[in-house]
Amino acid sequence: MGVNGITNPVDIAVTGLRAQSARIQVISSNIANAMTSRTPSGQPYRRQTVVLSSLPEEMGGVEILRIASDMRTDFKRVLDPGHPDADADGYVLMPNVEVPTELMHLVAASRAYQANAVVLKRYQELMDVTVELLR
Numbered sequence: 001m002g003v004n005g006i007t008n009p010v011d012i013a014v015t016g017l018r019a020q021s022a023r024i025q026v027i028s029s030n031i032a033n034a035m036t037s038r039t040p041s042g043q044p045y046r047r048q049t050v051v052l053s054s055l056p057e058e059m060g061g062v063e064i065l066r067i068a069s070d071m072r073t074d075f076k077r078v079l080d081p082g083h084p085d086a087d088a089d090g091y092v093l094m095p096n097v098e099v100p101t102e103l104m105h106l107v108a109a110s111r112a113y114q115a116n117a118v119v120l121k122r123y124q125e126l127m128d129v130t131v132e133l134l135r
Helices: 009-032 099-134
Strands: 048-054 061-069 075-078 091-094
Touching: 009 048, 009 061, 009 099
Parallel strands: none
Antiparallel strands: 048 061, 075 091
């Protein structure tokens, strides 16, 4: 904890890096499973999301609350009579993953990760200049 209850910028940036890294991993899993019609539970893959929350301290960063399944979006029904998971009418339930949307989220998470990395870099440069001035 920093002076006057304000957390160090490094701590804030590190929590941001962790959060965005988790988002990137979950989005990557969603994309990889976009065509998985049967998981070990017997259901199609269900899209996952990262639930984030701000830390209770003033300007305290972000924390990962949990990885949640998207239960609001229905599975897609695709007509594919030859598919092993097809029902009697020839329809297959497919994951509720939209690849273009996931790619958009991936770009946003990647940019947020980069922004947090830039904060760390600038903070290091600031500390280097401060040390030079104190010599």
